[in-house]
Amino acid sequence: MGQAEAGVRQAQSQVASAEVNVGFKQVTAPIAGVIGEIFVKPGDLVSSAQTITNIIQNDALELRMLVPSNRLGQLRPGLTVELIDPNSRDRISTGQVSFISPSVDQAAQAVLVKAVFPNSNGKLRNGQSVEGRIIWDRGTGLLIPTTAVLQMSGKSFAYVAETDNSNGKTQQVARMRPVKLGDIQQQSYQVLNGLKPGESLIVSGILRLRDGVPIQPET
Structure with a gap:
């Protein structure tokens, strides 16, 4: 009986030893x-310090950017940052400042x-080239389409529709501002000056307009 128990214990010891060896040969990923890219092929001898592959998590990405030191007084964690597609100029995603270095790059x-x-939608990829834009502050204001702006002699103009009664009849005319x-x-x-909320902006056909010309709203 004692010999049989000794045999069982020896077998259990051998199993435990085999499990340890298997554990040393199994590489477990630290993250999901x-x-x-896989940097080795079957049969290669690898060491504990060797890179076998890389694992990429794309469900949350981190943007690194350098901000001029004269903005330090405005920097704070939690500021909104927008990712901009450098080609289409469209906004790709919105995130927040999570880290601010305690030191300034002297150079x-x-x-x-x-x-x-x-x-989570997988639109971005690790290593992708994008532009970042920090939103320093928010406020109300006016936005007008780029198609409504006329550039002349380095200045910007827009046409608004106004009611004119000078000829004894009421009509809508275009006024250049x-x-x-x-x-x-x-x-x-963004409009800083020259237009007020509620004014009727003309957004099409502005190249054919002149100041004071009667207009007919599109139906």
């Missing part, structure tokens, strides 16, 4: 993701900022 006089972006424009946002300009 998609396997990228560039800029500070490293990181922002995290959700990517000089406008001061801010940043372009997708397909619209």
Whole structure:
């Protein structure tokens, strides 16, 4: 009986030893993701310090950008950051500042900022080239389509529809207004001065218009 028990214990020991050996040969991924490039092939001898493959998580991505040091007073965690497609200028995704470096790069006089972006739809890829735009502040304002802006002699103009009674009859005429424009946002300009909320803006056919010309609204 004792010999049989000794045999069982020896077999259990051998199984445990085999499991340990298998454990050393099995590589477990530290994170969930998609396997990228594999740097070895079957039969290669690998070491513990050797890179076998890479695993990419695209459900959340991190953007690294350098911000000029003169903006340090405005930088704070939680600021909104927009990713912009460099070709179409469309907004791809919106994230938030998650990290601000405690030191400034002396050569560039800029500070490293990181922002995290959700990517559950899979539109973005690790290593993709994009542009980042920090939203420093928000406020109300006017946006007008880029097609409604006329550029002449380095100045910007827009046409608005006004009611005219000078000829004894009421009619709508086009009035040219000089406008001061801010940043372009997708397909619209920010209006800093020259237009008021509620005014009727003319957005088509502006190249054929002149100041004071009667107009007929489209139906």
